[in-house]
Amino acid sequence: METKGYTKRLFITYIVLGIVAIAISTIGLIWSNWEIIACVSIGILIGIINYYFLIFFSNKVSGNDKGSLTSFMSGYGLRFLLQVIGLGLSVLLIYLTRGNSVNTFRYFNILGTGVGYVLPAIVSSIVKQEKIEKKEESK
Numbered sequence: 001m002e003t004k005g006y007t008k009r010l011f012i013t014y015i016v017l018g019i020v021a022i023a024i025s026t027i028g029l030i031w032s033n034w035e036i037i038a039c040v041s042i043g044i045l046i047g048i049i050n051y052y053f054l055i056f057f058s059n060k061v062s063g064n065d066k067g068s069l070t071s072f073m074s075g076y077g078l079r080f081l082l083q084v085i086g087l088g089l090s091v092l093l094i095y096l097t098r099g100n101s102v103n104t105f106r107y108f109n110i111l112g113t114g115v116g117y118v119l120p121a122i123v124s125s126i127v128k129q130e131k132i133e134k135k136e137e138s139k
Contacts (some may be wrong), residue, residue: 006129007055008041013053014123019046021115028109039090039112046086047116050079054120087113 021040028036057075059070090113094106 003059003129006127009127010055010123011048011051013127014048014119017119017123018048018116021119025112031105033109035094035106037111037113038093039109040115042086042089042093043113043116046082046089046113046117050082050086050117051120051123053079053082059069083117084123086116 022037022044025037025040025052028034029116053075057072060075087110090110098106
């Protein structure tokens with residue numbers, strides 16, 4: 001089964017939706033809140049790397065091969081580590097730019113990082129592999 005076209009379509013859809021999410025986060029500039037744009041951007045950038053590793057390691061899983069299962073599980077740990085790094089970068093950004101303000105609502109901007117981690121589930125539900133395979137077979 002050829003998955004090159006499917007993978008390409010997944011990444012293009014992820015990038016388009018990521019750009020839309022960053023564009024929507026610019027609404028925060030109305031309230032002089034640039035941190036939300038930075039947090040969403042960090043989440044999208046780390047998320048695209050995370051999504052690549054998800055697809056790469058899931059393609060290695062085949063049958064009862066223990067090596068492929070080990071590879072997938074190590075990829076899972078790597079992806080978890082990437083998510084922690086992305087979240088840590090957002091927390092560090094908010095913490096270091098707080099200045100003298102005591103406003104704790106600024107920490108809600110960290111939730112914007114989660115957009116990049118939720119986006120793969122949305123993209124995977126939008127892009128269906130069966131439809132792409134049918135289009136390629138009809139050519």
